[in-house]
Amino acid sequence: MRAHVELIHEDDYIFHTGELPYGEGKILERRLSTDEEDGSSSLSLHAGADWGRSAGIVHADTEFYVVEGSMLYGGQELGAGGYVQVPKGTAMDWLKIREGSRVLHWREYGDCGFDPFTNLGEASAAASPESAEGVTVMDAGKMEWTEAPSVGPLTPLYIKLLHRDPKTGFYTRLIRAPKGWTDHRLAHHPCYEEFYTLAGKMAYNFGDIDEGTYCFRPARVKHGHFVAETEIDWILRSDGELTNWYTTDEWVKYGGHAENYDEHDGHIHPILSSLPVRSRSRGEWSGDGM
Structure with a gap:
């Protein structure tokens, strides 16, 4: 179980190197809260330069929400209010977070594990058959x-x-x-x-x-x-x-x-x-x- 956190301001937390395997670029994270038993985490990502990674399969229920700046999911650009949710074991498309952007990132019921693939088609073919629910992409704006x-x-x-x-x-x-x-x-x-x-x-x-x-x-x-x-x-x-x-x-x-x-x-x-x-x-x- 995660600790009771109430209240913290993210500016009081230190930066760590972003724990996002197989990514390229510069991304830092502030760890708002974590569960050391199963890896569940709530993170604030700050892109010091463009950062991105290929399509792949996530090991946890995964979410991204753009606070400031923009990110691209499979070629679709999402500004502030952009949201992506990927269920555990599901294939997700390539992701890019632009320099200067702030993005909230959550992992639930799993850790940061990620299996990279060349493209979404290959990742989908290898994904867990139980992951019937698809990816959610929203523009809250x-x-x-x-x-x-x-x-x-x-x-x-x-x-x-x-x-x-x-x-x-x-x-x-x-x-x-x-x-x-x-x-x-x-x-x-x-x-x-x-x-x-x-x-x-x-x-x-x-x-x-x-x-x-x-x-x-x-x-x-x-x-x-x-x-x-x-x-x-x-x-x-x-x-x-x-x-x-x-x-x-x-x-x-x-x-x-x-x-x-x-x-x-x-x-x-x-x-x-x-x-x-x-x-x-x-x-x-x-x-x-x-």
Whole structure:
């Protein structure tokens, strides 16, 4: 399991050489969070020069999202908001990230392993027959925002769904909260939740959220007390259906009234969390929300 990361700003993290086998060019990565048990990672890639690699087969569910600049996937150029998802064991086409670009990159249920091939046809012929789901390529800039269901947050949120696994419910989506969006309750979920902030600012019990802040929150960890000081956008991922279980009238440190869940059900009640990983620019934290 990955550590509870809340909050860090990516600028507080050091650069490593990008762990993207068989690539050519210059790519650096900041490791936002990693799972040393299976290799799952959330990374921020920075291209110091053009970087690219051939078609091949990925060893993990793989995603790329362009924050700034552009990348090419199989000849299709994707600017800011461009998104590619490749299921584990599936063939992906050649990829190029242009110099100066910033790209978020995720690997899930596997490590950075990659089997290179001369072209997509050869890679597809060698790919796992179980990898029936194809590659998803999206341009979020051409998508319309849709209002999220009203169940849960007290005021409307807006979404752009980039990908959802039909079997597991694992999804990646963009979330927009309007200025003034607020929720005073504490929530926890049956799945993990991670986000990277693309724009805007929000006051939050774990610290200020602004562009470049990141969170990885394991399942059933409580969080809350949001106030959007400006319109704010995130890219958000969860490894299952995100159900909100709310706690109100919370005690000073832990506990409270279980508003819409059974506090005696060992499968859904919130768990005690150790102190989260936080980066220096987020400042001191009072423990509020725990």
